[in-house]
Amino acid sequence: GQQVMQIPQYQHVQEGEDFTTYCNSSTTLSNIQWYKQRPGGHPVFLIQLVKSGEVKKQKRLTFQFGEAKKNSSLHITATQTTDVGTYFCAVGPDGSARQLTFGSGTQLTVLP
Amino acid sequence: EAGVAQSPRYKIIEKRQSVAFWCNPISGHATLYWYQQILGQGPKLLIQFQNNGVVDDSQLPKDRFSAERLKGVDSTLKIQPAKLEDSAVYLCASSPGAGEGTQYFGPGTRLTVT
Numbered sequence: 001g002q003q004v005m006q007i008p009q010y011q012h013v014q015e016g017e018d019f020t021t022y023c024n025s026s027t028t029l030s031n032i033q034w035y036k037q038r039p040g041g042h043p044v045f046l047i048q049l050v051k052s053g054e055v056k057k058q059k060r061l062t063f064q065f066g067e068a069k070k071n072s073s074l075h076i077t078a079t080q081t082t083d084v085g086t087y088f089c090a091v092g093p094d095g096s097a098r099q100l101t102f103g104s105g106t107q108l109t110v111l112p
Numbered sequence: 113e114a115g116v117a118q119s120p121r122y123k124i125i126e127k128r129q130s131v132a133f134w135c136n137p138i139s140g141h142a143t144l145y146w147y148q149q150i151l152g153q154g155p156k157l158l159i160q161f162q163n164n165g166v167v168d169d170s171q172l173p174k175d176r177f178s179a180e181r182l183k184g185v186d187s188t189l190k191i192q193p194a195k196l197e198d199s200a201v202y203l204c205a206s207s208p209g210a211g212e213g214t215q216y217f218g219p220g221t222r223l224t225v226t
Contacts, residue, residue, distance in 0.1 A: 006154075015121050019213075033214075042203060042217040043155065099168050100215060103156030 004029075004091050006103030009079045014111050019076040020081035023089035033062060033100070037083040043102075046074075050090065079110045093112040114138065116218030120206050124224045130192040133221045136185070143167075145215060146179055146189050149202040155183030155203055161187065194225045 005024045011033060013019050031050045033101065035043040047056055049065035056063045061077045076083055086105040125131050137144050143162055147155035158170040158177065164184035172179070176195070180191040181187040191198055201222050209219040 041217075042220050043205075044217070045214045048214070064180075067200060099157045099170075102156070105154050 003027075004032075004089055004101065004103045006089055006106055007104055009104065010107050010109070012111060013079050015081060016036045016078050019083070019108055021080050021087050021089075021108075023072045023074075023103050025070050025091070028069050028070075029072075029091055032042065032065060033090045033092055033104075034072075034074055035088045035090060036085050037105070041085070043088060043100050076108075078110070081110050081112055083109060084110050114216075116204055116206055116216055118202075118218040118221055120221055121219060122222050123137070123223075124226065125194055127196055127225050128153065128193040129175050131194055131223060133189045133204075133223075135139045135187045135204030135218060136188070137187075138216055141206035141208050141216075142184075143185050143209065144181055145205040146187070146203065147201055147217075149201045149220070151200070176204070188223075191223075194223075196225050199223060199225045 007022050011019055011032055024112045033048045035047040037045055047063050049063055052069050053067045055066040060077045064073045072089055074087055086107045087105045088105045091101045116138055118172060119134050123131055145160050146158045147156050149155040156171060158172045159179045161165040164181050171182040177191055179189045189202060201220040203220045204218040207213055207215045
């Protein structure tokens with residue numbers, strides 16, 4: 001399956017600061033999904049990106065897919081304590097690999 | 113709409129014992145997945161079913177793990193015998209289509225092997 005590297009592994013921010021996590025691959029990706037997992041919870045789907053250069057927004061969250069479709073980012077503006085959790089990127093199935101491969105995740109801590 | 117159901121939520125066993133986990137996907141979802149999530153890591157796919165057939169089990173340790181989805185609805189994952197390194201959360205997920213699109217995860221079963 002396709003492999004993705006996710007950085008940083010951990011991020012501590014003060015409430016109100018911005019946060020960004022990055023997902024990188026050495027190969028071209030067919031699509032990428034982002035999930036959020038609260039402490040003690042299960043992954044919850046946030047969004048899927050498919051097109052080169054695609055940008056999608058969900059309130060304070062901005063998702064980008066690189067022009068070469070080899071990287072993606074999730075940016076949170078003005079973090080809140082409710083944003084605490086681990087954010088995973090996951091590479092979706094394509095014609096040759098049907099499994100969803102998750103990155104290692106970025107654990108976000110928001111300090112009040 | 114009811115979500116993905118899993119049981120039990122927690123299980124503690126000794127090494128070399130057997131354990132089984134149960135999953136009931138969202139009604140009408142054709143695809144069912146079992147993932148293993150070790151603490152501090154992302155979920156790793158163990159097996160994927162499309163209805164009652166196996167689509168991908170390349171990462172399932174078949175010498176000790178088995179899974180079935182006999183009627184194409186709920187599924188059981190078994191470990192026999194368990195090892196210490198099997199301690200993890202076992203997540204079940206389902207999706208409507210043929211391995212594409214959003215996956216909906218259940219609450220997971222936290223397994224501790226002592």
